[in-house]
Amino acid sequence: MGRVRALAGFGAQVYGARARFAWHGHVRRDPVALLQLGPGRSDPYPVYARIRATGPLVPTPLGNRASASHEVCAAVLRDRRFGVSDPDAPPGPGGLSFLEMDPPDHGRLRRLAAPAFTTARVASYRPLVEDTVHQLLDDAARQGSFDLVRTLAKPLPVAVITRLLGIPEEERGPLVRHGEVIAGGLDGVRSLRHARQLMSSSRELEEMLGRVFAARRAAPGEDVITALLAAEEAQVTPAELVPMCTLLLVAGFETTVNLVGNGVHALLGHPDQWALLRADPGRAAAVVEETLRYDSPVQRTVRLAHEDVEVAGTTIRRRQAVLTLLGGANRDPRVFADPDAFDLTRANPTDHLAFSAGPHYCLGAALARLEAAVAFAALAERFPALRPAGRRTRRPGRTLRGFATLPLSR
Ligand code: HEM
Known part of the structure; x- marks a missing residue:
């Protein structure tokens, strides 16, 4: 069980064991089960508060643990006794990206991709x-x-990450659909049809990357893919390159779209905060941090204990999973005063866990912050009369939280 598969497992529980969740959720009012059901899907924040009130680490219906406590989530994510892979799985990566790997493979591959995403390099973008x-x-x-998602939130990160990686213009068209299919897999495979879509999207992406690799080998460029291809065989095997580039692509646009959408939605729902930004577009960086905290684009991740670990007075057994509810940790009143308020003037705006923590801390954090800050500042400068115009729709799924459509008029 790899990390993404473990995370998908929490979603798959709903489909595989819906009856059990319905029992726990509706009959016993189990807050973790509620998170998977209707109320927790549209507005998870009251459910996180109930989970936190139940305890720092609460049992899940299928025998794992979940936490909406900032202290516990941060500790688990930073603790090297937890990992993202099954401690009993045979060693060596097999078709996985470094997001799904533990040391030493994780560090080896992450270090190769890292130079393109440092704060200094990102500033040059x-x-x-x-x-x-x-x-x-x-x-x-x-x-x-216009629809904010279609017009700005989605095409912006796609354009930027494809430029950085060196994916030519003519290959970009189908990428958005493949990205959505693959990101949808985070919540579990819903049906045979969904499984087939996942397989065909992965295959088409792999074929596309194969064409790009061949082109860059023939004519190297200034891009990230050229740099990865130049690395020695000892550092990266050809089989590791496809999952790595897929991760960089999909992580790059399936998350930032939600940051831009959730931020604009929060601003327009809080006219006083929107007025602060319009008065001083330099506050865009504060909008980014407060959106990451208040309505986190990635709501959860998961870790597996690689040995028995004592956390908050509970023993997590080897191979037991902890669902770290990042979106809940970011509303923990012990860390954030008045946590349900959207407030650009907080004293500790960056204490959130929206980019995770520890060894898997988001590699693209600086890039995501730059893209969203530029977007928020430009919207405030150019469209000061921006307002909602019609029915918005949410993306399905509980791992990524964001809008599928967000119609606005200017
Ligand atoms: C708002 C935007 C973004 C959010 C909220 C976000 C969030 C996250 C989170 C929570 C993780 C860690 C998951 C875990 O601990 O299990 C992560 C990892 C990662 N993110 Fe992001 N991300 C964003 C944008 C980006 C962008 C633009 C890139 C560009 C390439 C990117 C690349 C990655 C990569 C490569 C990892 C894996 C890091 C590792 O395993 O060492 N992300 N991201």
């Missing part, structure tokens, strides 16, 4: 990000009303 945002907003400006 600002002109690319600004040009992209303004071009996209030019399209929005030609329309009276």
Whole structure:
């Protein structure tokens, strides 16, 4: 059981054991079960509060543990006695990305990708990000009303990460669909049809990457893929490159889309905070941090105990999983005063766990922050009269939280 599979397992529980969840949720009012059911899906935050009130680590219906405590989530994510892979799985990566690997493979592969994502390197991408945002907003400006997701939130991260990786323009079209299919897999496989879609999207992405690898080997560029291909065989095997590039691509756009959408939604729902941003677009970085905390784009992740570990007075047995509810930890009143308020002037804006913590801390954090900050500042400057225009829809799923559509008029 790998990390993504373990995470999917928490979703698959709903489909595989729906009756058991319905029993726990509706009959026993078990808050962890409620999270998987209707109420927790549309608004998980009251459910997180109930989980936190139940205890720092609460049992799940299928015998694992879940936490919405900031202290416990941070401790588990940083504790090297927990990992993302099954401690009993045979060693060596097999088709997995480094998100799903433990030491030593995790560090070896992460170090190869890391130079492109340092804060200093990311700062040099600002002109690319600004040009992209303004071009996209030019399209929005030609329309009276527009869907924020389709017009800005989605195409921005896709354009940026494909440019950084060196994916040519003509290959970008189907990427958005493949990304959505693969990200949907985080919540478990829903049906045979879904399984087939997952397989065909993975295969098409692999074929596309194969074409890009061949092109870059023939004509190296300045991009991340060229740099990865130049690494010695001792550092990365050809079989490791496809899952790694898939991770960089999909992690790059399936999350940032939610940050931009959730941030604009929160701003328009809190006119006083929107006014603060309009008065000073320099506050865009504060909007980014408060959105990451208040309505986290990635709501949960999971760790597996690699030995028996004592956490908050409870023994987690080897191979038991802990569901770390990042979106709940980020509303923990012991860390954030008035946690349900959307407040750009917080004293400790960056104490959230929206990018996780420990060895798997998001590699793209600086890039995501830059893209979203440029987007929020540009919206406030160019469209000060922005307002909701019609029915918004949410993306399905409990791991990623964001909007499928967010219609606005300017
Ligand atoms: C708002 C946007 C984003 C959010 C909320 C986010 C969140 C996260 C989280 C929570 C994790 C860790 C999962 C865990 O601990 O199990 C993670 C890992 C990762 N993220 Fe992001 N991410 C975002 C944007 C990006 C971008 C733009 C990239 C660009 C490449 C990226 C690349 C990665 C990679 C490569 C990892 C794996 C790190 C590792 O396993 O060492 N992310 N992200």
